[in-house]
Amino acid sequence: METHPNEISVVTLNCWGLKYISKLRRERLSEIGRQLAVANPQPQIVALQECWTQEDYKSIRRETRFILPYGKFYHSGAFGGGLAILSQWPIDESSMFRYPLNGRPTAFWRGDWFVGKGVAHAKIRYGPGPKHVVEVFNTHTHAPYESGPNDSYLCHRLAQAWEMSKLLRGAAERGHLVLALGDFNMIPLSLEHRIITAHSPVRDTWRVLRPDSSVGPADHPAEKARRRPIPTAKFNIQENGAASDGPYNTWRWSKEQQKLLGPGKPEVTVPPDTIDHRGKRLDYVFANSGDATALNGSWSVTRTAVGMMMRHPELGCSLSDHFAMEATLSFHPISPNASANNLSHLTPIQPPKILSSNMTAIPRADSEIITDSLRLTSKEEHPDPSDETDSRLETRTMSTHIPTYALQNGTFLHIPSQPSPRPSVDYTRSSPTSKDFTTHLSNTEDTSPAFPSSAYDEILAVVQKYDRRERSQMSWRGRHFFASVAVWVACLVGVWFNPHNYVSFILILVSGLWLVAGTIDGLLSLLFFKSELRALKELKWEVINAKASIGGVAPPQDEGDNDERPW
Numbered sequence: 001m002e003t004h005p006n007e008i009s010v011v012t013l014n015c016w017g018l019k020y021i022s023k024l025r026r027e028r029l030s031e032i033g034r035q036l037a038v039a040n041p042q043p044q045i046v047a048l049q050e051c052w053t054q055e056d057y058k059s060i061r062r063e064t065r066f067i068l069p070y071g072k073f074y075h076s077g078a079f080g081g082g083l084a085i086l087s088q089w090p091i092d093e094s095s096m097f098r099y100p101l102n103g104r105p106t107a108f109w110r111g112d113w114f115v116g117k118g119v120a121h122a123k124i125r126y127g128p129g130p131k132h133v134v135e136v137f138n139t140h141t142h143a144p145y146e147s148g149p150n151d152s153y154l155c156h157r158l159a160q161a162w163e164m165s166k167l168l169r170g171a172a173e174r175g176h177l178v179l180a181l182g183d184f185n186m187i188p189l190s191l192e193h194r195i196i197t198a199h200s201p202v203r204d205t206w207r208v209l210r211p212d213s214s215v216g217p218a219d220h221p222a223e224k225a226r227r228r229p230i231p232t233a234k235f236n237i238q239e240n241g242a243a244s245d246g247p248y249n250t251w252r253w254s255k256e257q258q259k260l261l262g263p264g265k266p267e268v269t270v271p272p273d274t275i276d277h278r279g280k281r282l283d284y285v286f287a288n289s290g291d292a293t294a295l296n297g298s299w300s301v302t303r304t305a306v307g308m309m310m311r312h313p314e315l316g317c318s319l320s321d322h323f324a325m326e327a328t329l330s331f332h333p334i335s336p337n338a339s340a341n342n343l344s345h346l347t348p349i350q351p352p353k354i355l356s357s358n359m360t361a362i363p364r365a366d367s368e369i370i371t372d373s374l375r376l377t378s379k380e381e382h383p384d385p386s387d388e389t390d391s392r393l394e395t396r397t398m399s400t401h402i403p404t405y406a407l408q409n410g411t412f413l414h415i416p417s418q419p420s421p422r423p424s425v426d427y428t429r430s431s432p433t434s435k436d437f438t439t440h441l442s443n444t445e446d447t448s449p450a451f452p453s454s455a456y457d458e459i460l461a462v463v464q465k466y467d468r469r470e471r472s473q474m475s476w477r478g479r480h481f482f483a484s485v486a487v488w489v490a491c492l493v494g495v496w497f498n499p500h501n502y503v504s505f506i507l508i509l510v511s512g513l514w515l516v517a518g519t520i521d522g523l524l525s526l527l528f529f530k531s532e533l534r535a536l537k538e539l540k541w542e543v544i545n546a547k548a549s550i551g552g553v554a555p556p557q558d559e560g561d562n563d564e565r566p567w
Helices: 025-037 054-064 154-173 191-199 205-209 233-238 404-408 434-441 453-497 502-551
Strands: 007-017 045-051 070-073 084-087 091-098 118-125 133-140 177-183 283-287 297-307 324-333
Touching (some): 007 025, 007 133, 007 283, 007 297, 025 054, 045 054, 045 177, 054 084, 070 091, 084 091, 084 133, 154 177, 154 453, 154 502, 191 453, 205 283, 205 297, 205 324, 283 297, 283 324, 453 502
Parallel strands (some): 007 045
Antiparallel strands (some): 007 324, 045 084, 091 118, 118 133, 177 283, 297 324
């Protein structure tokens, strides 16, 4: 009798395959395909980002056709979305969801708007049962070109995280196993990260196994607040999952260092104890447990790792400017003797106890997402695996049991946050501190950071600030259009009175160019900015409605668009 697999291994990788821009693109992406074909464990599902050309996609497909015979290259925007999904099993359905907010055409040198970024979706059947389906969502969100409080693209990433959470929630409500993979351009426990984990029933698989991992690069305010030592390159890879911007990646080296690489040159190694100030995690594997009732069991994460760290065998360079994120999900059937009474103490998708040579500490209890480092003792910093009395080292296994909540609501991984009398957290700051989360999450079973009313206010504040910016831009560009028409007319009048002078040629040339620029600005003001402002209104309504639902108040009234003026 045909059965479904007991394990599913997934890989997500940003390939850095920009045509004409990325260096050594063809050679690197071909090698990525070869390394995927020989990877151990063998991946069943692979999500690729920045795979922009059909040439590169087909090159990878040729190398992986025997282990990943099914695949889909997704088309979007003027130049393509750069997304692809490979699978060991057939793809029953696929869709490409465009983000309503995704960059600006005025920032043409960045290109996010022109590539039509969105979410590539594939419904993959991995077994014979009606619910033996995994819905894979692959994305590459807007890049953070700016930083700090003036990051105007933060609104785009928040909106994209919100859209992603809706897609994940819909797939989970259908009772399917859900995977969200990709380069999310966000750090752990950021507002974007919390939107996904709070508004959809998925978990960050890396933090499931390593809940005390970093929340950003060493110089980020949230990471500084934890008061951890600056990590080494090896520790950042093994414990923090820092697949981006670390010293192991040759594309982050200086130009002088990169000159040491190339055909015939000796290998250049990086000492494992190299201090890593910049390494961070931007790539993620989010997952849920599936419908426990329909599956007669539940999926849990048993392995996560940073992969694809090898160098090109001839060129000596890293295969991409990102390393891959890998995860393995294992299926655990329900024991015939399991009952609601003896499952009530278990938490969802709790990983089994793992002891390996590349881990310096046992994963802590899920309730400690971030620990207040000021109160840590030396024992807490380096727990003794043999100390069975340490509550932080308590482990639970799902080999024979799954949680009561999963039995009753199979698609959800955790109990939704409920109002509590615990001290509130100030989420209005751009970077919450470790003490905030320790206070708010103590004694809770939900392992994801709670999403209080103030967090919705923070989203609304970002939306409102960006709304004002775009209205100002729309007004300015509209005035530029009318001014250009006036200048054009004035120049024509000047030509009328001086028809046989070289000044006439200059007036016609300048007025023509000015009119073209003004017309472009006018079209942007009339079409793009109005479309973007309407998308902001949709997001604002949904956020207010979500806030109202948890507060027990009346939902917002749809007042329509009371500003129909073009400018």
